[in-house]
Amino acid sequence: MNVHADLFIDVGSIDDVPMRGSRIVRAPGGDIALFKSTDGAIFALRDSCPHKGGPLSQGIVHGRSVTCPLHNWIIDLESGRAQGADHGCTNVIGLRIEGDRILLDSSSLSAAAA
């Protein structure tokens, strides 16, 4: 088994992320945005819009998308990809849910991953 695969860091409880809202995790490699959609699913993306780096964590969450607060690009939470006519992609961060805990892939949190 790949040793690194197990390096997941507990960053909090799913209840800490508001429904249709977001929280950030501050990491050496840059902020990570955690989102919770209406159905309770959790997603993690780098908190930076593919357009001009807007903080996606500050957007409105609808369905499984978030609308960037700066110029309204719509980013798919699952793939990190911009929807519609816009092109670009934000990194998706490896994530695991154990019970009510959220675990993030540590390799994407380090400074080297930035």
Add this chain to the structure above:
Amino acid sequence: MTEKLVVIGNGMAAGRVLEHVFERDADRYSVTMFGAEPRVNYNRILLSPVLSGEKDFADIITHDEAWYADHNIRLRSGVSVVSIDRAARTVTDSSGAVTPYDKLLIATGSSPFIIPVPGHDLPGIVTYRDLDDVNAMLAAAEKGGCAVVIGGGLLGLEAAAGLAVRGMKVTIVHLMPHLMERQLDAAAGYLLKGAMESRGVEVCIKANTKAIIAQDGKVSGVQLEDGRVLPADLVVMAVGIRPNAALGKAAGLNVNRGILVDDEMGTSDPAVFCVGECVEHRGQCYGLVAPLFEMAKVVAARLTDDPEPRYEGSAVSTKLKVTGVDLFSAGDFAEGDDRQDIVLRDAARGIYKRLVLKDDRLIGAVMYGDTIDGSYFFDLIKTGADVSSLRDSLIFGQSFAGGANADPNAAVAALADSAEICGCNGVCKGAIVGAIASKGLTDVGGVRTHTKASASCGSCTGLVEQLLAICLGDSFQKADVEPMCGCTDLGHDDVRRLIVARELKTIPQVMQELEWKTSCGCAKCRPALNYYLICDWPTEYEDDSQSRFINERVHANIQKDGTYSVVPRMWGGMTSIKELRAIADVAEKFAIPAVKVTGGQRIDLLGVKKEDLPAVWADLNNAGMVSGAAYAKGLRTVKTCVGTDWCRFGTQDSTGLGIRIEKFMWGSWTPAKVKMAVSGCPRNCSEATCKDVGVICVDSGYEIHFAGAAGLHVRQTDLLCKVATEDECLETIVALTQLYREQGRYLERMYKWSRRVGLETIRTQIVDDEPRRKALYDRFVISQKTSQVDPWAERVAGKEAYEFNPLKLVIAEAAE
């Protein structure tokens, strides 16, 4: 020689395994069964009917004494196993006795989770898992009084409904925005809340329990995070379950959340099997019986050396067992761009159905009010059949599906002539079809005039259109009202009208009653609905912060680098040494990079870090300043000039009037931003004639102008009227703003509203119709009672603190 099978746990899964084992080979094992509960095995899911009085315990027993005797099972009821020695193949129980085994079956189920708030261990708190809990609840209900049920999931709701039937006054406290959020979407959650309330159960959503309070060593109340205290003689905690895996873990089995099993239901020890809620299979722990029964079949096969059956996980469906509430959910109904929703809402009958499709297959279903097709849909989910050919009529269920060429109008065409189309005016299909033919009607307007159908609440407009389409064929063209967004066919005005007419007071209620096509709206309609509801129900509606743009959510303006700007109010553009000093101190203390005088006569602090916002506001609050709402679809600035105080041309106290207006009107939410100004003379140094509302003071009084703009479009104001006194001036401006608040479409600036409804119409209502003006003024005053709360002070006091703090800081070493 028979082998020794020891079973730990005398519950639903274990009982089922043994039945299958005996069917396969009645003589193979001599069985010893330990059950912590001091009784025989019973159907746990029927505890709710026992609680509500619809059944007795005797009715729900699944395996009576005779069954154990017939199968020579040594039942050790009331005895728990405390440890397993896998090397010696023995178990030790609570009496200290040691029992050997050849095969061991662990079926310990799960335990209710207790939230560790202060007071969680007081007498008077029960969970909901077994007969003892039901008996404790029944004993409490005998005495009457209040019960608080923490948790609005399946168990919490069943407990609440049962206790209400038993005569207690019940309140459900639920953390999430809607009930049963794991099984239902917001729309169905809203209907369910109504159903619980109609049973006398009060429902507090988004309510977080802070502590349980005691009096005389016994529970007396539940304190919520927001400070409310709910009286309680009984508290039921139904917030979730946790697999009982500790015994397995202590014995060295592989355990994660539950005891890990593979597709053969094997654990990491070939002599040990595990079944039921204590199991984790492919990352899943289950809390319903259907998967346990499927697992039981496989375990029984393994115990009798049949290698064939395998367990590959289960799709689950949920029904709520509250009499009179029909609710069904199955599969995955999360939203996603690769998924499509089919939604059917029949507001009059309280029906909501939603199907979720992915790649032409049904993957999830939520139904409320009419669940007849539950098993049909569940079957389609489990088999993964291609439903593309059924798609148009799928939502109507089995009786409709598969009809040759499913036509979307077919359901309406199939209605009898006597079927009622317009519930408000009692107009049936025959009358409408007749009028279309005899009067030669071609549009909804015509049908409204001649039959009254769709003339009241308008929710049958869609049906009327379908009837027109059926009668007229392709020649019928729908009227093109521009819909609010893709989630509805209704335009802003219809939605606003219906919110008031039908007293719709929450976003899920609007979406249900007005038959929204999506389950939770989009970034266009949600902020609009949030505004309409605040405007129409100022004292009742609870703001939904997640339906607001970030600036209005955190009460500051987001900047291009993700920092924020902070603009405190400077009433009428006046400031003081104290305010300037406080601003300077704040800028220095928080190293705020830019301080700028804005075009709105006040000072902007730019580049504030988000997590510093509450502390910055606290300092500004201490100097007496409140939020300038520079971010709001609401009242922004009231610019003034120096007026009679100083200016040699000033005719009135323009500064004083500006300050008075701003102090009276700050905090109000409006369809789009509202900027005002007061100039002391027609030289107009505060640029009043390009504002939403502007006052030009003259010797004889005040000219009130409105509908100007100087942004993307530059537009000079229109003169509304001239008044003699400051009081009349304020009354007129307030009434004008309220009319705009009630009629404006979300994001429609005042000048666009005025262009749409017409200057004369506005003048008639505000200037000529005094009672109306006064009524508008009064409504504004009422809404200000709940709006004039400084959002900064609220956040300094801790409201929505999560917005401003990172969930976690990961330090460098941890991440490397």
